[in-house]
Amino acid sequence: MxxxxxxxxxxxxxxxxxxxxxxxxxxxxxxxxxxxxxxxxxxxxxxxxxxxxxxxxxxxxxxxxxxxxxxxxxxxxxxxxxxxxxxxxxxxxxxxxxxxxxxxxxxxxxxxxxxxxxxxxxxxxxxxxxxxxxxxxxxxxxxxxxxxxxxxxxxxxxxxxxxxxxxxxxxxTEPVGFNLLPRKFTLGQLQSVYETILGIELDKRNFRRKMLNKDILIQLDEKQKGVAHKSPYLYKFDQAKYEALRDQKFDFSL
Amino acid sequence: MxxxxxxxxxxxxxxxxxxxxxxxxxxxxxxxxxxxxxxxxxxxxxxxxxxxxxxxxxxxxxxxxxxxxxxxxxxxxxxxxxxxxxxxxxxxxxxxxxxxxxxxxxxxxxxxxxxxxxxxxxxxxxxxxxxxxxxxxxxxxxxxxxxxxxxxxxxxxxxxxxxxxxxxxxxxTEPVGFNLLPRKFTLGQLQSVYETILGIELDKRNFRRKMLNKDILIQLDEKQKGVAHKSPYLYKFDQAKYEALRDQKFDFSL
DNA sequence: AGTTCAAAGTGTTAAGTTTACACTTTGATT
DNA sequence: AATCAAAGTGTAAACTTAACACTTTGAACT
Missing domain, CATH: 3.90.79.10 (Nucleoside Triphosphate Pyrophosphohydrolase)
Known part of the structure; x- marks a missing residue:
């Protein structure tokens, strides 16, 4: 043994x-x-x-x-x-x-x-x-x-x-991309998650609008530092709000 | 034993x-x-x-x-x-x-x-x-x-x-209601399947348009007989067409 | 200090989809 | 012949999606 x-x-x-x-x-x-x-x-x-x-x-x-x-x-x-x-x-x-x-x-x-x-x-x-x-x-x-x-x-x-x-x-079908990211993330990062996993390209403006309209992201008073370009805002996923909304509306699809 | x-x-x-x-x-x-x-x-x-x-x-x-x-x-x-x-x-x-x-x-x-x-x-x-x-x-x-x-x-x-x-x-998400019905069915029957299972009411005109637009139903030259009202057309599900379309478009949601 | 770079951020229009809504037709039953 | 019950049909308004390009910002490099 x-x-x-x-x-x-x-x-x-x-x-x-x-x-x-x-x-x-x-x-x-x-x-x-x-x-x-x-x-x-x-x-x-x-x-x-x-x-x-x-x-x-x-x-x-x-x-x-x-x-x-x-x-x-x-x-x-x-x-x-x-x-x-x-x-x-x-x-x-x-x-x-x-x-x-x-x-x-x-x-x-x-x-x-x-x-x-x-x-x-x-x-x-x-x-x-x-x-x-x-x-x-x-x-x-x-x-x-x-x-x-x-x-x-x-x-x-x-x-x-x-x-x-x-x-x-x-x-x-469901907002799960956040789970693959740090608690605070940028919309660009989130978009990358979708694009990489689904193997498709997404329009930045449309993606942002769509995500933000779901009303389950909180924009923080904080920006990502140390990136060699305009520093983006950080967001976090609003779990509580998502759970509240989930019962009302069916569709959280991308 | x-x-x-x-x-x-x-x-x-x-x-x-x-x-x-x-x-x-x-x-x-x-x-x-x-x-x-x-x-x-x-x-x-x-x-x-x-x-x-x-x-x-x-x-x-x-x-x-x-x-x-x-x-x-x-x-x-x-x-x-x-x-x-x-x-x-x-x-x-x-x-x-x-x-x-x-x-x-x-x-x-x-x-x-x-x-x-x-x-x-x-x-x-x-x-x-x-x-x-x-x-x-x-x-x-x-x-x-x-x-x-x-x-x-x-x-x-x-x-x-x-x-x-x-x-x-x-x-x-997927066109599966047909499986619960006879091979030949009416649109009213199909609508009943959706309404009963999902527990919702659907508008007849909108439901028909939506289903027919998916282009996976074949209208037959045949009507349901013996019903005490205007006899409805029978339809069948076009499996081959569905499989061909499925690869192109993602969305077959109701 | 000035230039370069790379991604952030932003709006509008056209096309397509969804919703809401009511009347006529048909075939069987009485 | 009258009644009934469901079939079948069209349109306009609201909403959603898709397509599209330029300016801003901050770091890095010279």
Whole structure:
């Protein structure tokens, strides 16, 4: 038994896991990033490892939501974020398709050949604020631009794809772009979030008007400093107002 | 071992199930209905039974999609329909909360106290076309108006609620109302579907213009007969055209 | 100190969409 | 022949979206 076998394994449900797709937005590169882990390799095995989404088996007594929060924290130290269920993935062979996935599972699971079903979660967070630190069976935990992500472990590429589709839909439908930005942000930054994720160009004037007319942004008495051009006003998202308005009107689409 | 224990139980994953929320629309009563089963009671047990969503454990070798199709067919004989994953439900105590749920599980499961996680599916079908017939552990399989549904077994009321919310969102966002109607339908019937499910009133002229402008309905050279008023034209949904258009424009919202 | 640069900020018009609103037609039933 | 119930139809006003270009500002560079 390796380190990873220690402790709570009796408390784990051996065939159900959670995986977390955590998105962040890099304001310098203007790129959508995703949080990935690189798995610790057992020296007995020789193989090229894949990057993976942070995920692990759930505990008997946890809800899925609790599992997702715990697992993400255990592997990346990221906590206090809102995770939303995406969907369940359960192809019978999802953990067997690749030889190194199987080998890797043998190093951390008492029942490595069990069919494992996973509940995927996703989240939008401020990449600047949350700096991942690897622990448990994660060797590294890093932010990686979504466009650079190579093939991932198990069916994690498929999960990431679904999460990205869900993100695009959500961005068009609900005001969620703010979650990817610092608490105080400029309208230009917000526009970049939309343009980058949706892969479209937006007219600056129309975008501003539309956003401001939703009446859920508060302009602060503060400007962004240190930029090599006219300094823009900072805004923050008015959560309370949004919640109040949400019940009245249906449409918060872009 | 009772009847239900027979056969494939070794092939079943004892802690993962699927549940199906199948919606139909009653054109006479203008009501949204849902497909429910009444469970067979074991004569050894005395309890008031609940209605339940059709659902059961998945098999080891199946995908979730396959499980949902199989289980729905086994319990209600309904087949050849499109089922879409809603989400996973996995509260640790979801099968223990009610005494009669526990008793009932003891009559059909070799491991009745296992924590069972369920993957919920939902579907929109033409209630006239699909007449459920109970089999397996279902004593009855019936269509019931959603507004009349009593408390259901396990957390099925919660699942039904989520499915209904998903249906409302989908109806606003994608042209799915047709699935609840016969292949040939009138615009008045379509409007009723929207009005009933969304719980709103719509202006007839505006509704027709909007629907027809989407360019995904084909007016047939045929009118509805036997109605005690001016006979309306029948329409059908143009699936091919919809798929072609879908890639071009984003918005099919009502 | 002056120039350059890069993004911020700003308004208007035309086109398109949505809303509100009422009467005539038709076919079956009595 | 009269009645009923829903089908079918058009327009104007309000609102929303799309398309479009120039000036301002602050930092960085000379």
């Amino acid at each position: 390796t380190d990873a076998f220690e402790g709570k394994e009796l408390d784990l449900v051996q065939n159900i896991s959670v995986d977390c797709v955590v998105f962040g937005f890099d304001l310098n590169a203007l790129e959508l990033n995703v949080l990935l882990i690189e798995r610790k390799k057992n020296p007995d095995y020789e193989y090229e490892d894949f990057f993976a989404l942070p995920g692990n088996l759930i505990r008997q007594s946890e809800t899925f939501d609790q599992s997702a929060i715990r697992v993400l924290k255990e592997l990346t130290s990221i906590q206090d974020i809102f995770l939303e269920q995406l969907m369940a993935f359960g192809n019978p062979n999802r953990t067997y398709l690749k030889e190194n996935d199987r080998k890797w599972l043998q190093t951390i699971r008492p029942q490595p050949d069990e069919r494992v079903v996973t509940i995927a979660y996703y989240s939008l967070i401020n990449l600047e604020k949350y700096k991942p630190t690897a622990s448990s069976f994660a060797k590294k935990a890093i932010w990686m631009p979504v466009k650079d992500v190579p093939e991932l472990a198990f069916d994690h590429s498929q999960i990431l794809n679904k999460a990205f589709e869900a993100l695009k839909l959500k961005l068009r | 009772t009847d239900a224990f027979e056969g494939k139980e070794l092939d079943l994953v004892q802690n993962i199930s699927v549940d199906c929320v199948v919606f139909g629309f009653d054109l006479n009563a203008l009501e949204l209905n849902v497909l429910l089963i009444e469970r067979k009671k074991n004569p050894d047990y005395e309890y008031e039974d609940f209605f339940a969503l059709p659902g059961n454990l998945i098999r080891q070798s199946e995908t979730f999609d396959q499980s949902a199709i199989r289980v729905l067919k086994e319990l209600t004989s309904i087949q050849d329909i499109f089922l879409e994953q809603l989400m996973a439900f996995g509260n640790p105590n979801r099968t223990y909360l009610k005494e009669n749920d526990r008793k009932w599980l003891q009559t059909i499961r070799p491991q009745p106290d296992e924590r069972v996680v369920t993957i919920a599916y939902y579907s929109l079908i033409n209630l006239e076309k699909y007449k459920p017939t109970a089999s397996s552990f279902a004593k009855k399989a019936i269509w019931m108006p959603v507004k009349d549904v009593p408390e259901l077994a396990f957390d099925h009321s919660q699942i039904l609620n989520k499915a209904f919310e998903a249906l409302k969102l989908k109806l606003r």
